[in-house]
Amino acid sequence: EIIDEHTSGHERVRMVRDKETGLKAIVAIHNSSLGPALGGTRFFPYQREAEALTDVLRLSEGMTLKAAAAGLPLGGGKAVIIGDPHTDKSPELLRAYGQFVHAFGGDYITAGDVGTTAADMDVIGSQTPWVVGRNAGGSGDSGYSTAFGVFVAMQAAAVYVWGSQGLAGRRVGVEGAGKVGSQLVRLLVDAGADVVLADRDPMALQRVSGTHPGTDVTDRVLDQDIDVYAPCAMGGTLNPKTIPAVRARIVCGAANNQLLDTDCEEQLQSAGILWVPDYVANAGGVIQVSSEVTDLGTEEVTDRIAKIGPAVTGMLEAAGDGSQTPAQAARELVLRRLSEAKGHNS
Ligand code: NAI
Ligand code: K
Known part of the structure; x- marks a missing residue:
């Protein structure tokens, strides 16, 4: 059963229910003015369908911003599968989902996200070519x-705030020791930062702190005495209740939708906290996997990801006189790119 939802602000939102495999999924295409909509599939035990819908709408919009900010010829889309990935995931379900993706004819291109892996993309990819980040024939985990x-x-951001020594000697709190957090810890340790790490999964925590014996572990990162807070678990950790407890000078991490809403941007700014917009900082994964459907080579991928650094510097300089927040500067750039693309297409 396929249902088209009508929501303002998104180009296409479609839900599928498949009794045979138990698949319940929603694909949302937010904006395709720059190219086909690309975004991962989140497999998550949402309590209600409305909650899944809200998430996929927000996440797909975030993908539009992310692709445009990174200068990729791609639009924004995202998908959610409602269920517990540990108990509800099966090859049959993933194949049924692959057929659902295939029905978009390439207007939506999927990838991995929370609750899905590169191996899952291989299974989905048995039904459709419109999947990136596979192990087999793809660029793998991002x-x-x-x-x-x-x-x-x-x-x-650290160089902007503290000068040329940057992160060296700074204390960075990493929330989430998963696929991204674990790699970030390694990069931080190599850069001479002091790392404190939290994960609600003791196994994940142990894996990373075992590999990097110099790191500290804690239950909660957000309100620690740290210089940088790096949310790399779930979104929404920054809201009017939690922001007063943040002691870090910089917030920069991988989680999508870190702020509950855009009002939080000004709250952070008045608290003297520099927030690097999530969709700017976390574009490395989409830059990697998008290279499978664009003409970027491996070296150009690394180059493009490295350019996130100067892009952040530019954004901070643009916002430097305090007339706007860094997030407003980033959003202006994105809106300009989107409206220019619309002009070309029409
Ligand atoms: P993951 O699922 O591999 O790791 C997330 C980790 O966070 C898990 O170890 C989990 O136990 C932990 N966690 C969950 N809730 C927590 C909490 N409240 N406190 C502390 N730890 C908690 O996910 P991955 O791939 O590392 O992604 C992390 C975040 O970055 C997600 O929000 C994801 O959407 C975002 N992201 C990931 C990209 C990628 O390429 N993997 C690309 C862009 C964004
Ligand atoms: K992704």
Whole structure:
């Protein structure tokens, strides 16, 4: 059963329910003025369908901003599968999902996200060519690329705030020791930063702190006495209730939708906290996987990700006189790119 949802602000939102495999999924195409909509598939035990819908709408919009900010010829889309990835995921379900993706004819291109892996993309890819980040014939997991982008973004912000020594000797709190967080810890340790790490999964925590014995572990990162807060777990950790507890000078991480809403930008600014917009810092993964459908070569991918650093510097300089927040400067750039593309297409 396929249902088209009508929502203002998105180009296409479609839900599928498949009794045979238990698949319940929503694909949202937010904006395709720059190219086909690309974005990962989140497999998550949403309590209600409305919650899944809200998430996919927000995440797909974030992908539009991310692709445009990174200068990629891609639009924004995202998908959610409603269920517990540990118990509900099966090859049959993933194949049914692959057929659903295929029905978009390439207008939506999927990838991995929270709850899905490169191996899952291989299974989905047995049904459709419109999937990136596979192991077989794709560029694989994007955790390192994302971590590298977050790292160069953070380093640029640190140099802006503390001068040329950047992150060296600074205390960085990493929330989430998963595919991105674990790689970020390595980059930070190599740069001479002091790392404190949290993850609600003790196994994940142990894996990373075992590899990097100099790192500290904690239950909660957000309100620690740290210089940089790096949210690399779930979004929404910054909201009017939590922001007063943040002691870090810089917030820069991989999680999507870190702020509950855009009002939080000014709240952070007045608290003297520099927030590097999530969709700017975490574009490394999409830059990597998008190279499978654009003409970017491997070296250009690394180059493009490294350029997130200077992009952050430019954004901070543009916002430097205090007339706007860095996030406003980033949004202006994105809106300009989107409206220019619309002009070309019409
Ligand atoms: P992951 O699922 O591999 O790792 C997330 C980790 O966070 C897990 O170890 C989990 O136990 C932990 N966690 C969950 N809730 C937590 C909490 N409240 N406190 C502390 N730890 C918690 O996910 P991955 O791939 O590392 O992604 C991390 C974040 O970055 C996600 O929000 C994702 O959407 C975002 N992101 C990831 C990209 C990628 O290339 N993997 C690209 C862009 C964004
Ligand atoms: K992604």
